[in-house]
Amino acid sequence: MAKNKHRLPPLKDPGPVWASVGFMGLGQLLYQKQYIKGAFFALMELLVLINTHHFIRGITGLITLGDPRPDLPLRERPHSIFMMVEGIIFLILLVMFIVLYITNVRDAAKTQREYERTGQYPGTRTFVSSLADTSFAVVGLSPAMLMILFFVVLPLVFSAMLAFTNYSSPNNIPPANTVDWVGLQNFETLAGRSLWAGAFGRTALWTVTWATLATVTCYVGGLLIALALINKNIRFPSFFRVVYILPYAVPAMLSLMVWRNLLNGQFGPINRMLIEWGWISQPIHWLSDFTLARMSMVTVNLWLGFPYFMMLITGVMTSVPKDLYEASEIDGANKRVQFFKITLPLVLYQTIPLFIMSFSFNLNNFGAVYFLTGGGPTDLATTQSGAGATDILMSWMYKLTLDLRQYNMAAVLSILVFLVIAPFAIYNFSRTKAFKEGEL
């Protein structure tokens, strides 16, 4: 701990510490009379040593990902992906072991310092009472930690690693073939001049455009309705509010699938209605025309999303302190001035965080794409990359994984999407009560 401000004098007898450096728990066992602790450390090191060959095999597997063996029958060929998962598990175990090892050395040093200060080693009794506490904490934490390790950390590490492999259909799908590390090649493909790069550029641009349009339309729509309904001369405001909230109360997924059918180019009631009224003579391809599909998506999202902002903005407007208005009235402000100088700035100021959160939500609004248009319509670039006109990065990634088995590209996208989302996530969390008030 060289960084400590108060640098401690060196130990008079560092022997036990060196013993623990040599073999975990040795110092505790031989010199410091810390039998239970020492035995635990020693046992851990023994376990790892006995399984050394597993560790070596696992981690070598992660490095090589197996050699292609077309001569073997399918089920005997090396399965790169399984090797990768196992390799990561052993890597995590190894990291845990290293942490334990450092803890062991630190513990030996701490005990030794204690001994040199007081002249005796901490007794077994104090240790046992602290063991009861420790074991409750360890047993209580382990389910959560194991679940997180397996279902959160491992998948994230694995996904990040896939971005640097060629795990994709048709040539690199185990068990028939192996997967290899390819470095930054996938990133280069996306940045280069291929069809992939074109699809990526278009989809990324649409993702940002979509998120902006979707958020702004819903915000403005909600604001206008809230303003209209707060007007004293409008009768039955609660009737309108109850009706307007309905799209927010119905699960979005269901509404989107209903809209998909309403806008159906062939049999959809909206086209049939417009034809009946004589407004159009040919059915409109709401969801199968490149530009029209994008516009339909934003419009349907407005239907879904304006109630949220209407509710929020109404809430903020009703909480504006009345004395502000009274004071401004004395100063001679009329209603127009009051609205533009008091109400609107306050509403804008207080809803900015939610506007930003809504924007980051829309960047990943899988449902609005997948349930309404399915990402379509398709075009030339779609056939290879799978990205349709209305696909955003998120829905494209989903298709790449599930339909096209281009796992490497999907992984690259997930890394890129994360880099975009992370600042929003940090901003979002830094505002929460849990973060502000919680001490670490």
Next chain:
Amino acid sequence: MSTMTYRKKKQPMTLGRMMTYLILYAILFLVVILVLYPLLFTASSAFSLGDSLAGLTVYPFQQPLGLRQFERLFNDTNYVQWFLNTLKIAAINSVLSVAVTTITAYIFSRFKFSAKKPLMMSLLILQMFPSFAGMIALYILVWRMGLLDNHLGLILIYAAGNIPYNTWLIKGYLDTIPRSLDEAARVDGAGYFTSFWRIILPIARPMVTFLAVTSFTGPWMDFILPRLLIKSDPKKTLAVGLFELINGRENNNFTMFAAGAVLVAVPFVIIFAINQKYLTQVLASGAVKE
């Protein structure tokens, strides 16, 4: 609305003002129609006798009505099974999340250990990753564990994914409960678990209820994970079942889908109506910075 009390005097109605309000009302009623049309059209489709989208009248409730679509839904599809599956997953997820998260939060709130700070920081970082980031890997992991097409895999992923954020949430709440309360119980001889179970949990009831409810409602309309992990029809969840009922077969199955959608949406709207006041408060508290 006590809102605009600053409008003290009522303005006299001039012709110009009347025109303005007429237009405003016209717009408001137009929005009412636009909002209601898809909902009414779905409701009327659910009770229609015809099976095809093309056969439906464009105005709601202009065709003969009956329960045929519900019969089809119950007899020809696994709808009831999907519903029960989703209910099961939601309930187990709720119980599991509450159990694991509260005890983790309790330990982080009441114990002092050297790994606490790094662990809390890791949770903070992990909760930033969107759930889809590990999608591909989850698929392979679940497959490798033999849990593909098995609800257990789904439940474990739901529960695990929510631990990081919820631990912070609950720990923040537990920190506000005075330590003297559970320390007093421990002086009286209660173990850690007893003081957690008997003292902390009852006090933290509002937060625990919130956690239980959110982890129960979460899986109902989740689509991505069950679509990825569940393959066979009788094991599907509602969201996936309804989606595949209609995907690519719009014309033949829309009315049946509508029946299924109505059955899901109505409870959602009722729950929303009950919680609306609370929800508005939560939303507003997010907006109003202290």
